[in-house]
Amino acid sequence: MGGTGPGRVLGPAPRRWAIGPLLGLLVVAGVCTAAVPAQRGFQARVAAAAPAPRGNTDTAAAARLTAVRTLLDRRGAALLRHDRAGWLAGVDPAAAALRTRQAGLLTNIAAVPLGAWRYTVEPGDQAGRIERGGSWTVLVTLHYTLRGVDSVPTERPVVLTFTARAGRWLISADDRTGPGGSTTWRGPWEHGRLLVRQGRHSLVLAHPANAGRLAGFVAVVDAVVPRVWQVVGGRLPTRVAVLIPDDQKEMSALVGGHLVLGTIAAVAVADSVDTARDRAVGQRIVVNPANIDRLGALGRRVVLEHEVTHVATRGFTGPAEPIWLVEGLADWVGYSDSGLPAHQVADQLRAALRAGGWPGKLPVAADFRGDSPRLALAYEEAWSACRLIANRVGPAALIRLYRAVGTAADPAAALDKQLRATLGEGTAQFTASWRASVRAEFG
Numbered sequence: 001m002g003g004t005g006p007g008r009v010l011g012p013a014p015r016r017w018a019i020g021p022l023l024g025l026l027v028v029a030g031v032c033t034a035a036v037p038a039q040r041g042f043q044a045r046v047a048a049a050a051p052a053p054r055g056n057t058d059t060a061a062a063a064r065l066t067a068v069r070t071l072l073d074r075r076g077a078a079l080l081r082h083d084r085a086g087w088l089a090g091v092d093p094a095a096a097a098l099r100t101r102q103a104g105l106l107t108n109i110a111a112v113p114l115g116a117w118r119y120t121v122e123p124g125d126q127a128g129r130i131e132r133g134g135s136w137t138v139l140v141t142l143h144y145t146l147r148g149v150d151s152v153p154t155e156r157p158v159v160l161t162f163t164a165r166a167g168r169w170l171i172s173a174d175d176r177t178g179p180g181g182s183t184t185w186r187g188p189w190e191h192g193r194l195l196v197r198q199g200r201h202s203l204v205l206a207h208p209a210n211a212g213r214l215a216g217f218v219a220v221v222d223a224v225v226p227r228v229w230q231v232v233g234g235r236l237p238t239r240v241a242v243l244i245p246d247d248q249k250e251m252s253a254l255v256g257g258h259l260v261l262g263t264i265a266a267v268a269v270a271d272s273v274d275t276a277r278d279r280a281v282g283q284r285i286v287v288n289p290a291n292i293d294r295l296g297a298l299g300r301r302v303v304l305e306h307e308v309t310h311v312a313t314r315g316f317t318g319p320a321e322p323i324w325l326v327e328g329l330a331d332w333v334g335y336s337d338s339g340l341p342a343h344q345v346a347d348q349l350r351a352a353l354r355a356g357g358w359p360g361k362l363p364v365a366a367d368f369r370g371d372s373p374r375l376a377l378a379y380e381e382a383w384s385a386c387r388l389i390a391n392r393v394g395p396a397a398l399i400r401l402y403r404a405v406g407t408a409a410d411p412a413a414a415l416d417k418q419l420r421a422t423l424g425e426g427t428a429q430f431t432a433s434w435r436a437s438v439r440a441e442f443g
């Protein structure tokens with residue numbers, strides 16, 4: 001079967017393969033995190049490159065900016081109060097298809113508990129791009145929060161084209177390529193009507209096709225969140241948001257089109273991460289509808305506990321945190337109350353040891369790509385390394401080590417230092433200890 005990897009069998013038992021097809025979360029975080037500074041950088045460039053406006057041009061541009069900002073302020077307020085007329089008042093009547101989609105968006109999002117929804121046009125974006133006929137295409141930032149999930153608004157790019165109609169600037173398109181190659185981010189509400197189910201620790205969103213899954217996901221997330229919070233500690237959101245897209249196209253739109261999704265069961269994404277403030281913004285767990293049913297109930301629980309661990313640790317996971325620590329910790333937490341014996345979790349490791357030639361190296365980012373032939377093995381290697389640390393010095397020390405490395409300026413040096421302080425051996429010696437322990441336990 002495409003993408004499931006050689007030698008892996010799809011069956012009903014919650015074997016290690018069931019968890020193998022998880023994404024290297026750091027890859028997603030890295031890309032998503034990079035998107036925000038890249039936009040800011042772009043804005044700065046546009047500001048620098050834009051010719052200084054003069055005279056009438058200056059006045060007209062300032063008036064246009066004021067009009068557009070006013071329109072966007074009204075639009076945000078209208079969406080929050082479900083005011084259909086107010087929401088559509090800013091859309092060009094001549095843009096029939098856009099009006100239909102915008103009306104649909106308001107219906108689709110009606111049940112979603114939004115805390116904030118507003119737009120800004122940053123100073124650097126004012127240059128925008130003038131099209132034939134005088135339309136103005138500009139990069140706008142959407143700021144929104146899901147209540148109980150987001151402590152601060154997350155920021156997403158929206159490219160809007162404004163056209164003057166009878167002296168008013170109205171939105172005439174949202175599908176153009178904006179300045180710097182930017183394109184509009186489309187949330188789950190642009191893919192169909194959303195049904196919402198909230199639990200004590202969960203906010204689950206799905207379209208009607210997946211209505212039957214809502215209660216089950218609420219129950220699982222509510223069950224795993226307290227346990228993850230207990231292990232990880234720190235500053236944590238009230239609720240974790242879970243999105244269930246209808247298909248792979250929507251899944252790609254929500255997690256980024258660069259991911260190979262064939263073997264991935266779920267992905268945890270964030271829009272930005274600031275380890276200095278221990279803060280990750282816009283965190284969502286996105287479930288892959290194509291693969292989640294391949295897991296049994298226990299497998300689904302382990303997958304969600306794995307992803308919730310990423311949510312809990314993301315604020316102190318820097319882009320250079322070793323991926324074996326990121327995925328290993330999530331898998332270790334996910335499995336540690338699963339009741340699965342270690343030799344069953346280490347299915348691929350045992351097979352690799354039996355076959356001979358196991359390299360015994362801590363896995364790197366390439367091993368966690370969705371199309372990596374050693375994806376499942378890499379998860380087990382990472383899991384076993386984190387489990388070894390937890391078994392030797394306890395879970396709290398493992399979390400402290402993870403945090404110290406993830407927030408360090410030089411993670412490689414920090415890892416060596418932390419391993420010495422925690423286990424009394426540096427990275428090379430720890431790797432040798434881990435290799436020996438894996439051979440002793442699973443060989």
Ligand SMILES: [Zn+2]
Nearest residue numbers: 022023025330
């Ligand atoms: Zn993961």
